[in-house]
Amino acid sequence: MPLMAKQSYAVTIAGGGSTYTPGVVLMLLQERERFPVGRIMLYDNDAKRQETIAAACAIYVRENAPDVTFGYTTDPEVAFTGIDFVLAQIRVGKYAMRDRDEKIPLKYGVLGQETCGPGGIAYGLRSIGGVLEVLDYMEKYSPDAWMLNYSNPAAIVAEATRRLRPHSRIINICDMPIALMDVMATMCGLHDHHDLVVGYYGLNHFGWWWKIEDVQGRDLMPTIRTHMAQNGFAGEGSDMAFVDDSWLQTFKKAKDVWALDPDTIPNTYLKYYLYPDDVVRHTDPMHTRTDEVREGRERSVFGTARQIVEKGTAEGFGLKADAHSEYIVDLARALAENTRERFMLIVPNEGAVENFDRTAMVEVPCVVGSTGYERVCQGTVPQFQKGMMEQQVSVEKLAVSAWIDHSYQELWQAMTLSKTVPSASVAKRVLDDLVEANKEFWPELR
Numbered sequence: 068m069p070l071m072a073k074q075s076y077a078v079t080i081a082g083g084g085s086t087y088t089p090g091v092v093l094m095l096l097q098e099r100e101r102f103p104v105g106r107i108m109l110y111d112n113d114a115k116r117q118e119t120i121a122a123a124c125a126i127y128v129r130e131n132a133p134d135v136t137f138g139y140t141t142d143p144e145v146a147f148t149g150i151d152f153v154l155a156q157i158r159v160g161k162y163a164m165r166d167r168d169e170k171i172p173l174k175y176g177v178l179g180q181e182t183c184g185p186g187g188i189a190y191g192l193r194s195i196g197g198v199l200e201v202l203d204y205m206e207k208y209s210p211d212a213w214m215l216n217y218s219n220p221a222a223i224v225a226e227a228t229r230r231l232r233p234h235s236r237i238i239n240i241c242d243m244p245i246a247l248m249d250v251m252a253t254m255c256g257l258h259d260h261h262d263l264v265v266g267y268y269g270l271n272h273f274g275w276w277w278k279i280e281d282v283q284g285r286d287l288m289p290t291i292r293t294h295m296a297q298n299g300f301a302g303e304g305s306d307m308a309f310v311d312d313s314w315l316q317t318f319k320k321a322k323d324v325w326a327l328d329p330d331t332i333p334n335t336y337l338k339y340y341l342y343p344d345d346v347v348r349h350t351d352p353m354h355t356r357t358d359e360v361r362e363g364r365e366r367s368v369f370g371t372a373r374q375i376v377e378k379g380t381a382e383g384f385g386l387k388a389d390a391h392s393e394y395i396v397d398l399a400r401a402l403a404e405n406t407r408e409r410f411m412l413i414v415p416n417e418g419a420v421e422n423f424d425r426t427a428m429v430e431v432p433c434v435v436g437s438t439g440y441e442r443v444c445q446g447t448v449p450q451f452q453k454g455m456m457e458q459q460v461s462v463e464k465l466a467v468s469a470w471i472d473h474s475y476q477e478l479w480q481a482m483t484l485s486k487t488v489p490s491a492s493v494a495k496r497v498l499d500d501l502v503e504a505n506k507e508f509w510p511e512l513r
Contacts, residue, residue, distance in 0.1 A: 075105025076403060079146050081201045082156040082218070083109025083139055084116035086368040090389025091154060092124045094396055096132045097388045102400040109139035110146035110201075113161075117141070123372035127381040147208040152399050155201050155216040159193040160508055162357055162365070167504045169355040172497050177488055178346045179355055182220035182272055183339040184487030185494070188466045188478070189501045191223030193508040195231075195470050198224050202235055213402050215240060215395055222271035225413045225428040226467045238440065239413040240398065241271050241430070242391040243334065247300060249390075250318075251279060251332070254294045254302075255287045260394075263287070264409070268420050268445040268452070271413050271430050272336035273459050275452055277445070279332065291332055295325040300335060311359050316349070328451055340455065340486040398435060405437040412440055422447040427460045458484060475502075475512040 078095060080088055088109065095104045107128070111117035121139035128137040140146050147153070158165070168186030169179030179186050198218055205212050214237040218224055225239040244267065248260035257263070266278030279287045294302065299321030317335050324333045324341055339346055375381050394410070401408045409432050416429045419442040423429070433440040448456070465481035468474065475498075482494040502512060 073103075073151070073403070075103045076152065076399070077106040077108070077150040078104055078152045078154060078399070079108045079110055079150045079205075080154045080156070081110050081146075082158065083111040084113050084120050085156050085158070086120075086364050087156055087389060087392075088120050089124055089127075089368065089372070089386060091156075091392045091395070092128070093386060093388035094390075094392035096128070096135065098393065098396045099132070099135075102396050102403070104135060106136040106138075106150075108137075108146055108150070110141070110143070111139075112141055114141045116161075119369055119372050119376070123375040123381065126375055126379065127386060130381055143204040144208060147204045147212075150205070150209045150212050151403065152212060153201065153205045153214040154395060154399075155198060155214055155218050157194070157197050157201065157218045159197040160190075160505075162361060164193065164505070164508070165190070166355070166357040167501075169357055170352060171500045171504060172487075173347065173350060173352040173355070174500070175493050175497050176347055177493060177497055178339055178343045178350065179352075180339050180346075180487075181356065182222075183336060184343070184485050185482050185497045185501060187220045188223070188462070188481055188485070189505060191220045191227075191463075191466055192470050192478075192510075193505065194218055194220065194224050195227040195467070196508075198228065199231060202228065202232055202237055206235060212236065213238065213399070215398055217241060217395070220272070221413055222273070222428060222463050223466055225271065226463050227470065229415055229426075229428055230467060230471070236439075238398070238402075239271075239428070240395070240410070241413065242394055243272065243336070244274070244411045244430070245391055245394045247335065250300050251287070251291050255281070255290050257281065265432065266445055267411060267430065267432060268448050269334065269430050270428065270456060270459055270463070272334060273340070273456065274334045274430050275328070275331040276333075277331050288332070292325075292329060295322060295332060296329075298322065299325065311363060313356055313359055320345075328449070330449075331452070340459070343487045401435040402437060402439075407434055407436045409433065409443070410435050410440075414440060414442060417442065418444070420445050420448055422453060423456060424460060427456075428463070455486070458486060469512070470510060473510045473513050478512060 109121045168189045172185045173179045216239050221241045245260050252259050252262050264280045267276050300318035320338045321335050324337045412433045413430050416427045417425050419431045432443040462481050462484045465477045469478035483491040488494045
């Protein structure tokens with residue numbers, strides 16, 4: 068049954084120990100006028116990691132929103148009983164396994180990336196079981212709730228939930244298109260993504276904008292193309308989303324990705340599929356993105372959290388709401404209060420992209436209300452994009468089949484098909500190392 072508008076909503080954040088949790092909590096509090104939250108619960112199966120973040124959040128909530136009930140737990144029944152929404156941001160294996168996802172492929176001259184290529188496949192096989200577990204807890208204790216899942220890699224997770232939990236109330240989302248739309252809005256002298264009406268097609272971390280207008284219907288593509296030809300997504304506005312040098316280089320590289328099809332605007336992640344040799348050449352195999360995160364965001368967020376707990380106050384620490392969490396609040400509000408707004412979602416195609424596999428999990432604009440979502444048809448896609456999408460969706464489907472069937476063969480096929488991998492023999496060497504590294508997390512492959 069659809070959620071009805073209520074006086075207040077109860078929200079559980081699954082992955083309470085994430086460095087993104089404080090930003091999500093602050094955004095929920097900041098947006099209470101539009102989306103009245105009465106209870107926030109954090110859930111994580113790592114009690115020690117969650118304790119640091121949760122204790123700091125508890126102090127902030129007590130000082131800034133004492134009327135909001137706040138708690139944290141490792142008990143699924145406590146976490147998922149009597150709630151309206153689950154916001155899922157889990158990372159199975161944490162940064163120790165992300166480190167291996169990135170560095171093992173690099174040993175063989177293959178790019179190491181969190182959600183793309185062999186590393187993304189490895190992470191995907193770890194994430195499937197974790198997301199299904201959280202989803203099952205929600206359905207057991209709060210069967211009318213919605214899960215908004217932004218656990219990575221979203222494409223593989225979405226394909227797994229489509230096949231294994233086809234009737235579940237889960238919506239898979241990603242904030243990367245929103246981050247890029249914020250940058251493009253700035254290019255055009257607008258405020259943010261709310262000022263844009265777009266056409267977009269593809270898979271998660273694998274898509275293209277084919278239409279970008281303002282709310283009055285003015286075509287913004289010429290302005291954005293001019294900027295892409297000069298700077299990619301770098302330049303004005305781009306440093307608002309990410310400050311690490313690796314992200315700045317990714318924003319700049321979008322210029323070369325765009326050059327392959329200047330009629331569209333690409334998602335930044337396409338650089339990993341179209342220029343994998345360039346990525347490997349500019350990557351230090353001993354110091355990857357995981358190291359940057361540990362040295363930057365991880366150290367900063369946990370350091371601040373410990374100081375807040377030590378001082379017993381959050382005042383003076385300059386905590387800020389996560390701007391991209393606003394997207395999650397908007398989506399929850401659309402489901403709860405039938406706002407009929409447009410969102411970029413990862414959904415079964417079923418004709419939204421006319422000349423593409425109907426069972427593929429595509430990322431397209433959707434209209435969201437109290438009964439769920441309605442796809443906005445994107446028509447047919449050009450041959451170049453269609454060819455790339457067919458190859459990549461096969462990678463994702465084979466990876467999920469490998470998890471379901473415990474199949475080494477299907478996983479080898481998935482890695483061989485990835486545009487990031489040069490040959491089946493290299494794919495096998497990478498896979499064998501990843502099998503050994505993931506013994507604790509993957510199904511036993513036969």
